[in-house]
Amino acid sequence: MLKDNISYVIKHLKRRKLRSWLTLLGIFIGMAAVVSLISLSEGLEAAIGDQFSSIGADRIMVGSAGAIAGPFSAGLAAAKLTQDDVDVIRKVKGVEFSTGMLSKTTQVIFKKEAAQGFIIGMETDVETTKNIEKVGLWDLGSGRNPKPGAPYEVAIGSTVAENSFDKEVQLRNKIEIMDKEFTVVGIGKGTGTMSDSGIRIPRDTAYDLFEITDEEVSAIVVKTFAGFSAIDVAEDIKHDLRRSRNQKEGEEDFTVETADEVIGSFLQILGVVQALIVGVAAISLVVGGVGISNTMYTAVVERTREIGIMKAIGAKKNTILTIFLFESGFLGITGGAIGAALGFLISKVVEIAAGAALGQDLIRAYVTWQLVAGVLVFSFIFGILAGYFPARKAATMQPVEALRH
Amino acid sequence: MVSETIIELSDVWKIYELGKITVEAVRGISLKVKKGGFLAVMGPSGSGKSTCMNMVGCLDIPSRGEIHLLGQDIAHMTESELAQIRGKTIGFIFQQFNLIGTLTALENVMLPMAFQNIPLAVRKERAKELLTLVGLGDRVNHHPNELSGGQQQRVAIARSLGNNPQVILADEPTGNVDSATGKIILDYLKKLNQEGKTIVMVTHDLAIANQAKRVVHIYDGKIKEETKNE
Numbered sequence A: 001m002l003k004d005n006i007s008y009v010i011k012h013l014k015r016r017k018l019r020s021w022l023t024l025l026g027i028f029i030g031m032a033a034v035v036s037l038i039s040l041s042e043g044l045e046a047a048i049g050d051q052f053s054s055i056g057a058d059r060i061m062v063g064s065a066g067a068i069a070g071p072f073s074a075g076l077a078a079a080k081l082t083q084d085d086v087d088v089i090r091k092v093k094g095v096e097f098s099t100g101m102l103s104k105t106t107q108v109i110f111k112k113e114a115a116q117g118f119i120i121g122m123e124t125d126v127e128t129t130k131n132i133e134k135v136g137l138w139d140l141g142s143g144r145n146p147k148p149g150a151p152y153e154v155a156i157g158s159t160v161a162e163n164s165f166d167k168e169v170q171l172r173n174k175i176e177i178m179d180k181e182f183t184v185v186g187i188g189k190g191t192g193t194m195s196d197s198g199i200r201i202p203r204d205t206a207y208d209l210f211e212i213t214d215e216e217v218s219a220i221v222v223k224t225f226a227g228f229s230a231i232d233v234a235e236d237i238k239h240d241l242r243r244s245r246n247q248k249e250g251e252e253d254f255t256v257e258t259a260d261e262v263i264g265s266f267l268q269i270l271g272v273v274q275a276l277i278v279g280v281a282a283i284s285l286v287v288g289g290v291g292i293s294n295t296m297y298t299a300v301v302e303r304t305r306e307i308g309i310m311k312a313i314g315a316k317k318n319t320i321l322t323i324f325l326f327e328s329g330f331l332g333i334t335g336g337a338i339g340a341a342l343g344f345l346i347s348k349v350v351e352i353a354a355g356a357a358l359g360q361d362l363i364r365a366y367v368t369w370q371l372v373a374g375v376l377v378f379s380f381i382f383g384i385l386a387g388y389f390p391a392r393k394a395a396t397m398q399p400v401e402a403l404r405h
Numbered sequence B: 001m002v003s004e005t006i007i008e009l010s011d012v013w014k015i016y017e018l019g020k021i022t023v024e025a026v027r028g029i030s031l032k033v034k035k036g037g038f039l040a041v042m043g044p045s046g047s048g049k050s051t052c053m054n055m056v057g058c059l060d061i062p063s064r065g066e067i068h069l070l071g072q073d074i075a076h077m078t079e080s081e082l083a084q085i086r087g088k089t090i091g092f093i094f095q096q097f098n099l100i101g102t103l104t105a106l107e108n109v110m111l112p113m114a115f116q117n118i119p120l121a122v123r124k125e126r127a128k129e130l131l132t133l134v135g136l137g138d139r140v141n142h143h144p145n146e147l148s149g150g151q152q153q154r155v156a157i158a159r160s161l162g163n164n165p166q167v168i169l170a171d172e173p174t175g176n177v178d179s180a181t182g183k184i185i186l187d188y189l190k191k192l193n194q195e196g197k198t199i200v201m202v203t204h205d206l207a208i209a210n211q212a213k214r215v216v217h218i219y220d221g222k223i224k225e226e227t228k229n230e
């Protein structure tokens, strides 16, 4: 009987006019939205993951209050942070690594041309260099970082190398900072972050140049151990710093920030986009459902006589019900299949467009057979539900009345 | 041969309520049809013939009175039992043929068998046989609109025979075909009657009615007279 239903239904579907296929528009827009959303969502998750690591989910920045916390804030605030604070932080549970940086803006001369430079004094030991890279604060493209014991070596950000001076700064070129000559040993990768405009010199050299004697730091970078929540560790750092600096809660002259806020807002935007797509999908599906329902009502009315004939030759209520439910289910599944294809196309386009725009495989469209099967099953059931009332109307028709039609 | 009653109407009424007016389409008809009988029903248009046929064919229910088919009161049957009777016990032939336009002749004939869950191969074979029997063996794949009225009615006859029903109800089967074709159709019905099927046929044509074993005349929802041709 199933096979007969199907062939009967297909005969009718073939006969359908464009009008009734157009009512499927809602279904396939809805399913296209759902499919592209789902197939991209894995890619988006990967993208979020990337974003996490580039922002540094395990990174905590400590700065003085009033200043913008960050490695490049130029110590505008009155309250100072010093190496003592770094030592306090190093003892906090969950802290894998911590270092203080000094940042200053001053004149830099290259081939007799002067420009404002953003000097970052960082320690030069291997540990610091490694961890600064890990938390995404400093990424070398060519050359190497200043070596320990070489006070006049410098690594510069890509923007400094390319744009600060008329001539591009090359490796092994000399630049002058505060009347001292430095050798460029490394050039940054160009990560699109502020480190591109930084000039990294050894911290002790910076202390000498700027005549700092109290081991002041502008900002402290903290890297947490894997498995520790940056937020929890940040709380502990706050607590310990308050104690060592003798401050009350709420009156700190320092700030402790995690990358969470940035990621939070990123996720929020993503959430809004997803909600929007889901909303579009939901509206389209409602429209599609009404469309199918409407088409099926029309079909039932148009085929009233046929229903009467079928009843007169022995069709049971359930047979008629099944026939019409199959038909609406098939309408649904057709809409779903077209929608799924469209959705995959959209997500592929997004993948390619994102790749072209960002220059890397940031977002990938994932197509799984589970998704395809899910969409088809869902749209079939959806079609059946949308067609239920029309089908019931057909099934409960009185044979004589249907035949008089 | 013991002639048992296969159809029995006892004081059957059909009253339509149309707002304030009521139409008494059938007004107290009592009638018995024996197994193997061939009854012709005559009467002017609007006299209630079709209404009667529909009730006997379980397409409609009486307002009053009882109808027994094979000894069973149809008033006590469930919707699904009625469908079963329509499918298996009765073969209905209509004036307007009532074939399904999207299906081929073969598929139309197969349909009632499909409703009885007869396997595809079996019903396909049987449908071909039946179409051959009514002289349409070469038209199996034609759609109704590619067939003449007479041919369509023969497809309808073939369709009514699919589940080997005991009773054939034909409501003006020759009403929409020319008289020559009408004669062919009547011959099929007579042949089926000779094979033992009980036939009730509504007709306007006295010549055709007179071919039946028995004729009843209905006027205004009542039986007026009855003639026997044997």
Ligand SMILES: Nc1ncnc2c1ncn2[C@@H]1O[C@H](COP(=O)(O)OP(=O)(O)O)[C@@H](O)[C@H]1O
Residues within 6 Å of the ligand: B016, B018, B023, B024, B025, B043, B044, B045, B046, B047, B048, B049, B050, B051, B052
């Ligand atoms: N569904 C209905 N509603 C109202 N009146 C009906 C209905 N069906 C039939 N009638 C009326 O019942 C009478 C008998 O109709 P019918 O049995 O079709 O007559 P016949 O077949 O003898 O020409 C007619 O007057 C017709 O108008």
Ligand SMILES: [Mg+2]
Residues within 6 Å of the ligand: B049, B050, B051, B171
């Ligand atoms: Mg009539």
